[in-house]
Amino acid sequence: MKKTILIILLFNSIIITAQSSFNSEDLKVTKSDLTINTYEKDSTANALVLYEQGNSYFDKKDFILKTEVKHKVKILNREGFDNANVKIYLYNDDNNNKKEKVEDIIATTYNLIDKVVITTRLKKADVFEEKYNDNTTLIKFTLPNIKEGSVIVYSYTLISPFMFKYKDWRFQDDIPKLYSEYRASIPGNWIFHKKLVGGKKLAVSTIEIKKDCLTTYNGGSADCEESVYAMKDIPAFISEDYMTAESNYLARIEYELETIRGMDGRISHYTKTWETVDKEFRTDGDIGRQLKKSVDAEKLLSQDIFNEPDTLKKAKAIFNYLQEDYTWNEKYRIFKDVSVKDLINDKSGNVSSINILLHNLLEESGIDVKPILLSTRNNGFATKLYPVISDFNYLIVQVTINKKTYFLDATDKYLSFGEIPFRCLNEYGRLLDFKEGSKWIDIKPSKKSSIMYNVDIHFDEEQNLVGKVKNRLTGYHALHAKKSYYPSEDGYLNKLENNSPFIEISNHEVTSKGKTSDKFSESYDIEYNIDEINQTLYLNPFIVKFFAENPFKLQERTYPIDFGYKDNYLYSFKLSLGENYSVKEMPKEIRLTLPNDAGNLSFASKMVGNDLHLLFKIDFKAPVYPAEYYPYLKELMSKIVDIQKNSLIVLNKT
Missing domain, CATH: 2.60.40.3140 (Immunoglobulin-like)
Known part of the structure; x- marks a missing residue:
């Protein structure tokens, strides 16, 4: 009897039917809800x-x-x-x-x-x-x-x-x-x-x-x-x-x-127009007042900077002065605790304080400069439908010199002039112009970022495989390398050697000019640690791998692939065989192109005299790809990883 009552009570609280699929119509729990344990x-x-x-x-x-x-x-x-x-x-x-x-x-x-x-x-x-x-x-x-x-x-x-x-x-x-x-x-x-x-x-x-x-x-x-x-x-x-x-x-x-x-x-009225918001910004207690705050440029800047007649050189010098003398406290506040005076006294401040001081020094120097409000990549897009000021969490400046515009952010001591942090590459921002009115502008790097490696190796008198590597990185690839190298040269070299365990590195030299250079160039000598098996050498030509693994692993991706910037990669490899070796096998040619020629890779090898040449090129022509490109990018990345990992040169001893 107790068991019968229990079953009746359970039927009152749960529907048990012969359904073969989940019940997605209401909160009632069905037999299928409990018995099906997979989602097709x-x-x-x-x-x-x-x-x-x-x-x-x-x-x-x-x-x-x-x-x-x-x-x-x-x-x-x-x-x-x-x-x-x-x-x-x-x-x-x-x-x-x-x-x-x-x-x-x-x-x-x-x-x-x-x-x-x-x-x-x-x-x-x-x-x-x-x-x-x-x-x-x-x-x-x-x-x-x-x-x-x-x-x-x-x-x-x-x-x-x-x-x-x-x-x-x-x-x-x-x-x-x-x-x-x-x-x-x-x-x-x-x-x-x-x-x-x-x-x-x-x-x-x-x-x-x-x-x-x-x-x-x-x-x-x-x-x-x-x-x-x-x-x-x-x-x-x-x-x-x-x-x-x-x-x-x-x-x-x-x-x-x-x-x-x-x-x-x-x-x-709660939602305002941009015209109303612009008027409020002019009188705002933080940003508005600080943007109009007069600064003594002659007192803050050196005489060389203050008296520089060339406008572009002067703007670069002011930018470098802010980078060197002031430290970002890593706070993103742009509407609270903004004080140019406190920044000058403390030598440290938030994003707005640093870039507003940059703005004011440039303006005092007669340079066309305007602030830009934006939302960082991790913060999400600012809505364009109507003003939502809380959507913004960052401020940079735009400088116009000789009809050319530059985006500037002095919070990062490794940025070159005209470069902004990667966190700011979030498609667009709001340019504040208190005379003409604010407007939306695109936030995109003006140049491609690139990685170029040149590897030239040969057999020395003892038949050791030795050579030289030269590389040049630009844009955000250079920025990443500078942030790795300059704080710790030893740590950088250790990482470089660990990434290529089959080579030894010596005579490393950085040939680019300082941590604010727009490129990072280096060279070093290498010696391969490679075994000869039955008078045959097996050699992977890639001492550097652009991508260690395929970053795209989803079955389907419904949102864009956002690299942030256009970039390309070039790996040039030359092997001088000398008189003691000949090529038995070398990698086959591969070409792959994205739809609408939005990107491509090419890999080719050929003999020129007694020298083996390899050329590996990757080109991403867009900073952002729609989700429809995902399967093609996934295939492209898979091929890139495979080429770097499995390419093989087989040499026979003559």
Whole structure:
């Protein structure tokens, strides 16, 4: 009898049918949800969202924003257990004594054990609260009794007094989802900008107007825009090399408050125009005032710099002075704690302080200079739809000399004039011009970055294989090398030798001019450690490998491949055979080209007299490639790695 009652109770809480697929229509847990333990569309998935829903609305009683959140997740294997750890972040505004809170947390784990469904509920005592930072409280809990094959269902309600901060919804995450839905009810007197991010199409997108959905105590009322947005079969988002911030590509919907029309007729605008923002910047207590701050250029600069008649030389000298005399404290603040005076006194400051001082010294010297606000690669793209000042976290300057423009950033002591840090290569920025008005501009390097190696080897009198290597790096490849070499020459050499264990290096010399040079050039002598087997030598010609492994490993990539800059690679190899060896085998010619000639590689070998010549060239002609290029780039990289690793020259002793 007890067993019969138990089964009846279980049938009331769970639907057990003959389904052969997951239930992605609601929170009900089906037999298939519990018995199917693989996801055919993604064999690498450790967990799978079967169904989730968010529902945001303004409560009619107390006029606060409520969001009901529901999730049903399948745990496919042990690696997916972490999805049973739930974190909820609540915003606090201590200055106004307001804070978000969460109510009605319900969480249940479902397991199928010996054909019996076992449910385990989360206890209230297992919900924990802690301070995350000054403005955020963290609520966290872990679903109980998690096993491989478990299905977890949890729900809660977010309560927010911040009506201007409408709930965003993320359709995509690091595990795949079968169905994700968001419902939003917004009174007509609240006007929001809506932005769909990530480039994925909505499976459901409906909007209806509900009459008199909200009424006030004095008889005022408002209609509501009630929208439903949903996506189906959403792939997991997996990060990989050569990308900017995840936030640029994760499928989601965002809301930005534009205007509130009060029941009493008053109108408050929250989203501003760029014209309004430009006016505010002119009088801003930090950036605006600091940009207009007068500096004593004659006192700060040496007489040689101050009296330099050539404008370009003078700009370069001022830039180098900032690099040498001031140190970036690695803080990105651009709207707070900006002080040119404190920077001059302390010799250290944040991004804005350093580059505003650069701006002001250039301006005092009669040079055309303007500030640029931008968002760094890790910070995500700044929206272009309307001004969102919080999107920006960095400031550089633009100089125009003899009709040519240069981007400058004095925070990095290794940058050459006209070069900005890699972190700033995030496609575009906002040029501030307080006379003509601000505008969007592209942030792209003016030149390609390149790596060029020339290897020339021969057999000496003792039949040792020796030679010389010369290389030249430009652009961001040079910047990386300078940052590796100048702080520690010994460490650089050790790394160089470890990267090529079959050679010995001697007489190393850097021939480029200093750490702010626009290139890095070096040369060194080498001797191969190679064994002769039955009068035959086997030689891999690549003492340097441009790519040690293929960085592209995904089955499919749905976001762009962002290198940040155009670049090319050249490896030239010459082997003088002398009289004692002849070539038995040499690498075959290979050519591969990306669609639309957007990039290519070529590898060729030939004999010229008694010399063997190899030439290996790679050219990436675009800084950013659309996702459609991914399979072609993956194939190209695979071929590059294979050529470097497996190319072989076979020599016979004559």
